[in-house]
Amino acid sequence: MVKRNQDIAKLQSSYLFAEIAKRKQEFLKENPDAQLISLGIGDTTQPIPDIITKAFIAEANKLNRSETYTGYEPSFGREEMRERIAEKMYNGAISPDEVFVSDGSKCDIGRLQILFGSNCTIGVQDPSYPAYVGSTVMTGKSGHTDKESGQYTGIRYLPCTPDNDFCPKAEDLQGVDVLYLCSPNNPTGQVFTKKQLEEYVSVARKHKIIIVYDTAYSAFIRDAKFPSSIYEIEGAKEVALETGSFSKFFGFTGVRLGWTVVPKALCFEDGTPVRDDWMKVMTTVYNAASNLAQAGGLAALTDEGMQAGKKLVDYYLHNVDTLREAVESTGLKCYGGVHAPYLWIDLDGQSSWEMFDKLLQEAHLVTTPGIGFGPSGEGFLRMSAFGTQEAIQEAARRITRLMQPA
Amino acid sequence: MVKRNQDIAKLQSSYLFAEIAKRKQEFLKENPDAQLISLGIGDTTQPIPDIITKAFIAEANKLNRSETYTGYEPSFGREEMRERIAEKMYNGAISPDEVFVSDGSKCDIGRLQILFGSNCTIGVQDPSYPAYVGSTVMTGKSGHTDKESGQYTGIRYLPCTPDNDFCPKAEDLQGVDVLYLCSPNNPTGQVFTKKQLEEYVSVARKHKIIIVYDTAYSAFIRDAKFPSSIYEIEGAKEVALETGSFSKFFGFTGVRLGWTVVPKALCFEDGTPVRDDWMKVMTTVYNAASNLAQAGGLAALTDEGMQAGKKLVDYYLHNVDTLREAVESTGLKCYGGVHAPYLWIDLDGQSSWEMFDKLLQEAHLVTTPGIGFGPSGEGFLRMSAFGTQEAIQEAARRITRLMQPA
Numbered sequence: 001m002v003k004r005n006q007d008i009a010k011l012q013s014s015y016l017f018a019e020i021a022k023r024k025q026e027f028l029k030e031n032p033d034a035q036l037i038s039l040g041i042g043d044t045t046q047p048i049p050d051i052i053t054k055a056f057i058a059e060a061n062k063l064n065r066s067e068t069y070t071g072y073e074p075s076f077g078r079e080e081m082r083e084r085i086a087e088k089m090y091n092g093a094i095s096p097d098e099v100f101v102s103d104g105s106k107c108d109i110g111r112l113q114i115l116f117g118s119n120c121t122i123g124v125q126d127p128s129y130p131a132y133v134g135s136t137v138m139t140g141k142s143g144h145t146d147k148e149s150g151q152y153t154g155i156r157y158l159p160c161t162p163d164n165d166f167c168p169k170a171e172d173l174q175g176v177d178v179l180y181l182c183s184p185n186n187p188t189g190q191v192f193t194k195k196q197l198e199e200y201v202s203v204a205r206k207h208k209i210i211i212v213y214d215t216a217y218s219a220f221i222r223d224a225k226f227p228s229s230i231y232e233i234e235g236a237k238e239v240a241l242e243t244g245s246f247s248k249f250f251g252f253t254g255v256r257l258g259w260t261v262v263p264k265a266l267c268f269e270d271g272t273p274v275r276d277d278w279m280k281v282m283t284t285v286y287n288a289a290s291n292l293a294q295a296g297g298l299a300a301l302t303d304e305g306m307q308a309g310k311k312l313v314d315y316y317l318h319n320v321d322t323l324r325e326a327v328e329s330t331g332l333k334c335y336g337g338v339h340a341p342y343l344w345i346d347l348d349g350q351s352s353w354e355m356f357d358k359l360l361q362e363a364h365l366v367t368t369p370g371i372g373f374g375p376s377g378e379g380f381l382r383m384s385a386f387g388t389q390e391a392i393q394e395a396a397r398r399i400t401r402l403m404q405p406a
Numbered sequence: 407m408v409k410r411n412q413d414i415a416k417l418q419s420s421y422l423f424a425e426i427a428k429r430k431q432e433f434l435k436e437n438p439d440a441q442l443i444s445l446g447i448g449d450t451t452q453p454i455p456d457i458i459t460k461a462f463i464a465e466a467n468k469l470n471r472s473e474t475y476t477g478y479e480p481s482f483g484r485e486e487m488r489e490r491i492a493e494k495m496y497n498g499a500i501s502p503d504e505v506f507v508s509d510g511s512k513c514d515i516g517r518l519q520i521l522f523g524s525n526c527t528i529g530v531q532d533p534s535y536p537a538y539v540g541s542t543v544m545t546g547k548s549g550h551t552d553k554e555s556g557q558y559t560g561i562r563y564l565p566c567t568p569d570n571d572f573c574p575k576a577e578d579l580q581g582v583d584v585l586y587l588c589s590p591n592n593p594t595g596q597v598f599t600k601k602q603l604e605e606y607v608s609v610a611r612k613h614k615i616i617i618v619y620d621t622a623y624s625a626f627i628r629d630a631k632f633p634s635s636i637y638e639i640e641g642a643k644e645v646a647l648e649t650g651s652f653s654k655f656f657g658f659t660g661v662r663l664g665w666t667v668v669p670k671a672l673c674f675e676d677g678t679p680v681r682d683d684w685m686k687v688m689t690t691v692y693n694a695a696s697n698l699a700q701a702g703g704l705a706a707l708t709d710e711g712m713q714a715g716k717k718l719v720d721y722y723l724h725n726v727d728t729l730r731e732a733v734e735s736t737g738l739k740c741y742g743g744v745h746a747p748y749l750w751i752d753l754d755g756q757s758s759w760e761m762f763d764k765l766l767q768e769a770h771l772v773t774t775p776g777i778g779f780g781p782s783g784e785g786f787l788r789m790s791a792f793g794t795q796e797a798i799q800e801a802a803r804r805i806t807r808l809m810q811p812a
Contacts, residue, residue, distance in 0.1 A: 001674075001675040002615070004678050005525075006523070008521065008523070009678070009685070011686055017689075045475065046472065047469060047470050047472050048469045053466045053467065053469055054457040056469075057462075059462075060463050061459065061465065062464035063454075063462075071449035071451065071792075072447070072659045104693050107692055109691070110517075110690070110691025111516075114516070114520070115414065131690060131691070134690040134691075136689065138691070140524065171567075189449070208407030251469070252480045254469075254476055254479050254694070254696070255469070256693065256695075268408055270410050277410065280540075283423075284537060284540040285515070285537070286512070286516065287513055287514025287690075290662045291660035291661060295698055323450075345431065347457070349698060369444070386477075
């Protein structure tokens with residue numbers, strides 16, 4: 001009889017957002033008329049720009065005609081797509097054949113776990129995007145949860161708190177094989193400075209660590225002081241791969257399109273280019289990004305498309321200003337929320353789920369409890385600014401009225 | 407320094423279709439004017455029906471408007487999608503919450519490998535679709551290649567040859583934990599009868615084997631004697647999960663849409679429903695099928711859509727008749743190609759790559775060498791009937807002229 005995979009059995013609770021959805025549904029069952037506002041999941045609400053949806057439509061029409069129909073897409077993405085990503089997102093700093101197009105960062109993060117196998121030590125920022133830890137556990141790179149700390153043994157959690165300016169010390173990285181870094185950070189909204197990132201690249205080179213750099217929110221950076229890509233740092237190509245996404249930049253959360261950069265210079269201990277193995281993974285367990293999504297992505301990566309994307313992000317940046325001002329007016333301290341769509345609120349001693357439930361019950365606001373992102377997230381709450389302007393303004397009013405230090 | 411994942415290092419050659427593409431490119435370099443006809447990769451060539459592309463367009467327009475824009479899709483697929491698959495593909499024999507929508511079977515096959523972990527023995531039909539073996543090796547379920555047999559140690563290859571009517575004996579299955587079966591088969595084009603499948607389900611129940619039943623080509627079955635789904639067999643829900651695909655049915659190879667059925671009754675040894683763990687896998691390393699693809703899929707699964715899909719498949723079935731008659735006229739024996747888009751040609755002692763190269767060089771036909779699908783495929787060649795009618799007719803003429811027994 002087939003035994004259950006013990007690495008999946010280890011994975012403790014249901015995925016964070018599933019738990020939130022459950023509590024929300026229960027609340028709505030008892031309060032069917034409540035006007036809930038979501039500041040929870042980082043899901044886009046603004047429409048996809050014309051130039052992109054027109055490209056979807058053109059592709060649909062192409063697929064409908066014998067002369068223009070196409071089947072399977074190239075395994076690593078359309079050539080033109082890889083070229084435009086290299087040009088528009090990296091200013092030519094990486095080469096098109098180092099770009100691998102996919103159905104999104106989260107899916108690539110899962111495939112990266114297959115790439116690295118089970119015999120390596122993963123380091124994560126704590127708190128961090130739950131998929132890093134979940135996929136690490138699921139692919140056999142950890143032990144069980146330690147009841148005391150709430151951490152999986154075998155995973156290196158690097159606390160990111162106000163005390164260390166959300167920037168784990170370089171000396172804590174020894175023994176880590178693969179380090180996940182996310183900037184602008186989900187959930188804390190913090191952005192690495194060039195200097196901080198230089199330090200990480202330098203340590204990674206010294207200790208031979210591979211960095212997986214998640215740039216899903218890089219479109220929110222509006223100050224050249226903060227790198228949008230790790231490849232702005234000299235020497236990063238030998239130690240880092242980078243994931244990128246169309247989700248937040250162009251409203252593609254449901255369309256699904258992203259990419260991973262695997263530089264040719266990045267090698268395993270035995271000299272094998274990581275890129276060689278990544279190509280094996282991509283051709284064996286994946287089958288290319290959707291033609292419709294790629295057609296839209298190509299339109300997004302034109303000058304006009306990039307302008308439209310910037311306008312979209314401006315909308316959310318304005319939202320996050322509104323939210324931040326409201327939270328700050330309550331006397332609670334908050335972080336992030338400048339070059340990021342997320343606010344990270346210090347609850348002044350109150351627990352994450354306690355404040356989550358309070359805001360749900362009393363203000364009809366759905367937020368995300370910080371503890372859901374890792375043990376160091378306890379006592380914090382994440383707010384997402386992806387709502388409509390009207391909803392965010394109403395949420396700000398409710399926050400001002402209801403939220404307060406303990 | 408990060409060590410290379412030895413399970414990926416084990417994976418021998420580049421993926422079959424990459425090797426074919428390479429030989430094709432080399433040929434075209436030397437013969438730039440050659441009119442190549444592809445009977446190789448099973449890639450669709452006929453346009454997607456109106457009713458479906460109109461749904462893509464309607465969805466694109468929805469995404470372009472504030473009032474109708476939507477972000478992330480539900481993790482397991484839209485409710486309506488799961489309902490229609492349960493209804494149209496399974497006639498209600500399985501329940502909508504046992505259907506998990508995805509970006510295609512190949513990707514689900516990869517995720518299934520994460521589900522099962524590394525401590526189980528995989529059984530595959532030999533020859534079989536290369537992704538089964540590749541993803542098995544990559545996720546640590548095998549040893550190295552045995553030089554003699556060309557097989558990976560630790561994987562159970564079940565020879566499917568004319569000698570056993572392409573149907574491995576039930577007694578050979580002992581010790582297998584997870585068995586991949588594909589019907590109509592890729593590459594042999596063989597279809598299991600109800601009786602054969604009943605035997606497999608019975609053996610799986612007896613030895614507690616989980617069957618992964620791949621129905622990517624089920625739309626080609628036009629005789630109720632051959633089951634389109636394993637759930638037509640009594641008791642299958644306790645032993646089988648099933649993957650399905652829109653690729654060949656509706657021309658979605660590039661659009662990307664498929665599903666996996668995981669019945670509630672299917673459990674691991676400790677009683678945990680496989681479905682519970684599948685939901686963990688899907689929420690942790692995946693992020694839902696594209697909204698555009700699902701909108702088209704919903705239109706496909708209407709009466710009108712199903713009729714249009716049937717017409718599409720009819721076109722390819724006509725092609726395969728043309729090809730089969732041509733091959734048979736040469737005196738070579740061939741299999742499959744009745745309820746399947748694939749012909750499996752016995753080369754009468756000639757080697758697979760030898761005939762591949764001969765047909766490429768002399769007839770300008772791209773085919774697929776049988777050996778690429780596993781050791782038992784040596785001496786066979788697969789031909790795919792997914793070309794246009796004109797191309798297939800021309801290919802048939804060239805075959806009649808050039809192909810012959812040794």
